Amino acid sequence: MGSLSNQGVSKMKEIVLTTAPQNGLQGVLNVPGDKSISHRALLIGAISQGKTIINHFLKSQDCLHTLQALRQLGVEISEKNDQMIVAGKGIDHLQPANQPLDMGNSGTTTRLLLGLLAGRTFNTELQGDASLSRRPMKRVSEPLQKMGAAIKLTSTGTLPAIIQGKKLWGKRISLEIASAQVKSAVIFAALQADGPTTIIEKLPTRNHTELMLQQFGAEVVTAVDQRTITVLPHPHLRGQLVQVPGDPSSAAFFMAAATLVPNSAIVLKNISLNPTRIGFLRILQKMGGKVSVLKQANVPETYGDIKVESAKLHAIELTAADIPAVIDELPLVALLAASAVGTSKITGAAELRVKETDRIATVTAELHKLGIKITELPDGMIITGSSNWQPRAYQLDSHGDHRIGMMLAVAALCVHQSLTLQQADAVNISYPNFFTDLQQLLGQSKQVRL
Ligand SMILES: O=C(O)C1=C[C@@H](OP(=O)(O)O)[C@@H](O)[C@H](O)C1
């Protein structure tokens, strides 16, 4: 994708994983920018008037698909001194794309654009890769249709999608699934409606769209129940400076690694501590992890430094209400449970079946290879911990899913046999420098960035 492409693990199909390191993880790391906030900074910048400057933007494949799609819609985006600059002209200046927009592997790009483009005066086609083309999109098209949108999907409710721009109506929309992507799609449509929209979520989910729209000048109000959101249409959005905090879902890999590898002590700098995103931190603490927040700031998203040291863990039970704040870290929770004392149970997490892979199936299959006692449930997993895994296969596979690949690289640190990872390049979706950063903390590189 032109000069903005990032090297990462380019075209690397198989890598040898670091196993049983002699010493623990040590050092200080700046984790890359938050993926959810990076997508939203581009999208909201694009529909605002004036310059939006984005610091610490995540240059991963998913966010670069959002960037490329916006350029195809006529938005000028440039990069200068490590900042992304969006030259916003307002939502009415988006132009029809002259070919289908490529969503790549990114569910967030797809679902947020469905809401944003549903109220335009032109038509747009969205296409995705094989994994994204299996993921459900009716969850977005149905609430949008209640607002007057016209979105055509395949007979199975998947991409490609054709969005016919329509006039939208403000409505009261109750969402069936706890999903920040669906909520955000409805919010983007609501900005273009003929009156106020009220959204009622099943459970509170990440609220970056609401916080960022408020920063840009919109009236988006969340009630005290944290799951009723009112959006007033046609705000005057003005370009802003967006400081993207470190991604807590990326930080979680190192939090897990430092916990599991003896003699570790690390500090992760400027990580998002938004209450809708710290499920993993809280769960790790509940399991007996040594995690503390060193320093905290709050503008407009909360962020801070996190210190993690090695610890012995005990089992945990998670149910539906626990899931949204830890949805992307659940493969790592399964890994923590695999070395904890006792049997852990995760339920209410059927959403894992419709991510980049069926993460209940892929986590179970891959951890099973490492000799871990893990059973699939329709909506979760049961995992019995052990301090002495007996691997039965040595070739692990990300299945093309970034979070599975990175979780397995952390799992390998607890194993004494040599292991390889197939489709390691999947990490480029959300964390192109993952293996370099892991090696830095393992002390096998001199380039620790402070
Ligand atoms: O809104 C977002 O940025 C995201 C929401 C979550 O998806 P769902 O809304 O499907 O739960 C999460 O899994 C995804 O990685 C990013």
Ligand SMILES: C=C(OP(=O)(O)O)C(=O)O
């Ligand atoms: C589910 C994820 O992302 P998306 O839905 O944007 O593809 C993820 O990053 O784990």
